[in-house]
Amino acid sequence: MTEKSSQPLSELTTLHVGGAARELLSPGNTVDLVEATLDTWSRREPWFALGGGSNLLVADEGFDGTVIRVLSRGIDQVDAAGGQTILRVLAGEPWDAVVAHAVEHRLSGIEALSGIPGSAGAAPMQNIGAYGQELSEVLVSVDFLDEASGERVTLPASALELGYRTSSLKRGRRGVVLSLDLHLSESELSAPIAYDQLAAALDVPVGERVPLADVRSAVLGLRASKGMVLDPDDPDSVSAGSFFTNPIVAENFARSLPRDAPRWILDPDAPESDVKLSAAWLIERSGISRGFALPGSRAAVSSKHTLALTNRGGATANDIAELARYIHLQVMNRFGILLQPEPQFVGLTL
Numbered sequence: 001m002t003e004k005s006s007q008p009l010s011e012l013t014t015l016h017v018g019g020a021a022r023e024l025l026s027p028g029n030t031v032d033l034v035e036a037t038l039d040t041w042s043r044r045e046p047w048f049a050l051g052g053g054s055n056l057l058v059a060d061e062g063f064d065g066t067v068i069r070v071l072s073r074g075i076d077q078v079d080a081a082g083g084q085t086i087l088r089v090l091a092g093e094p095w096d097a098v099v100a101h102a103v104e105h106r107l108s109g110i111e112a113l114s115g116i117p118g119s120a121g122a123a124p125m126q127n128i129g130a131y132g133q134e135l136s137e138v139l140v141s142v143d144f145l146d147e148a149s150g151e152r153v154t155l156p157a158s159a160l161e162l163g164y165r166t167s168s169l170k171r172g173r174r175g176v177v178l179s180l181d182l183h184l185s186e187s188e189l190s191a192p193i194a195y196d197q198l199a200a201a202l203d204v205p206v207g208e209r210v211p212l213a214d215v216r217s218a219v220l221g222l223r224a225s226k227g228m229v230l231d232p233d234d235p236d237s238v239s240a241g242s243f244f245t246n247p248i249v250a251e252n253f254a255r256s257l258p259r260d261a262p263r264w265i266l267d268p269d270a271p272e273s274d275v276k277l278s279a280a281w282l283i284e285r286s287g288i289s290r291g292f293a294l295p296g297s298r299a300a301v302s303s304k305h306t307l308a309l310t311n312r313g314g315a316t317a318n319d320i321a322e323l324a325r326y327i328h329l330q331v332m333n334r335f336g337i338l339l340q341p342e343p344q345f346v347g348l349t350l
């Protein structure tokens with residue numbers, strides 16, 4: 001059954017901003033999700049899929065079209081052989097419940113992705129990643145309802161062109177992810193720890209494997225210290241996570257930056273590699289500190305992390321966008337770098 005409502009999207013997004021959609025559909029399972037989506041497409045009106053609303057900035061005016069909430073839940077083991085397991089996860093399953101399930105069932109490969117809010121179905125959209133792991137390392141395929149063809153197809157991960165916080169879905173391939181197949185290793189031990197800060201929290205060298213539950217709890221602790229887990233008692237978590245991606249620039253350009261600018265050479269074997277920079281460092285060095293707010297605004301930079309923009313209570317989508325524009329401009333003026341927003345914008349632009 002598909003419920004219809006006119007609930008404001010501010011109640012369904014983690015930034016708590018956004019007006020109502022013309023129509024909000026909430027199909028309860030995959031069959032209804034397919035039916036509601038095909039029906040919406042047949043009416044040729046604007047639409048988008050909504051998961052946990054944790055990577056969205058929706059305009060105060062709302063959305064003049066149909067929003068389809070993805071609520072289908074379920075995690076099934078569909079194959080297991082040679083120490084490997086394939087989990088099939090329905091799109092509306094909360095991502096962190098998938099990680100908790102994997103850790104509980106001694107399946108290794110996504111433990112460092114603990115605590116990322118939102119739904120499994122949205123995870124391929126920006127190839128979620130954190131603490132040295134990315135979805136792309138375990139994603140086999142997605143069950144996809146393709147708007148261009150109107151067909152339900154299985155897309156191998158390679159067709160999604162997953163990269164750093166991006167995919168073909170984010171770049172414009174329209175449709176609804178119905179489920180994901182994930183390829184995990186049967187082990188009580190994590191994948192090798194690939195992130196310095198996580199290794200330090202676990203007190204092990206990078207490359208070490210440790211019990212899955214230890215990684216999960218260390219990641220959750222680190223994330224909580226940065227306001228990066230949803231917590232009703234933490235005003236810094238009223239955000240869309242990192243608001244800007246880490247910029248990737250040519251090595252030649254990176255040489256012109258201050259020597260203490262953190263940088264990661266993406267292909268150490270190439271004579272001139274692209275280099276990833278720290279957006280948080282660029283923001284701080286542009287004069288914007290934690291907790292910064294424009295005068296009279298209810299939007300502020302998180303008091304724990306300069307990359308997260310937060311709603312301090314009563315902020316509008318416009319307040320958030322104004323703050324983002326200000327940061328964008330400061331970094332552009334100081335370093336000549338155009339930061340790219342990570343969340344999807346609905347009804348407004350940077």
Ligand SMILES: Cc1cc2nc3c(=O)[nH]c(=O)nc-3n(C[C@H](O)[C@H](O)[C@H](O)COP(=O)(O)OP(=O)(O)OC[C@H]3O[C@@H](n4cnc5c(N)ncnc54)[C@H](O)[C@@H]3O)c2cc1C
Nearest residue numbers: 049051052053054055118119121122128129130177240241
């Ligand atoms: C506190 C906090 C911390 C975060 N930390 C991280 C982090 O460490 N790493 C990281 O990568 N991200 C992080 N994020 C961002 C966010 O959690 C992820 O991008 C997440 O995958 C978004 O899922 P969602 O269901 O909330 O998507 P939504 O916000 O509902 O939607 C995001 C986009 O995906 C589309 N979409 C949603 N569901 C589907 C579907 N089934 N099929 C097709 N398209 C769909 C929407 O139309 C929209 O364009 C964080 C966010 C918050 C609030």
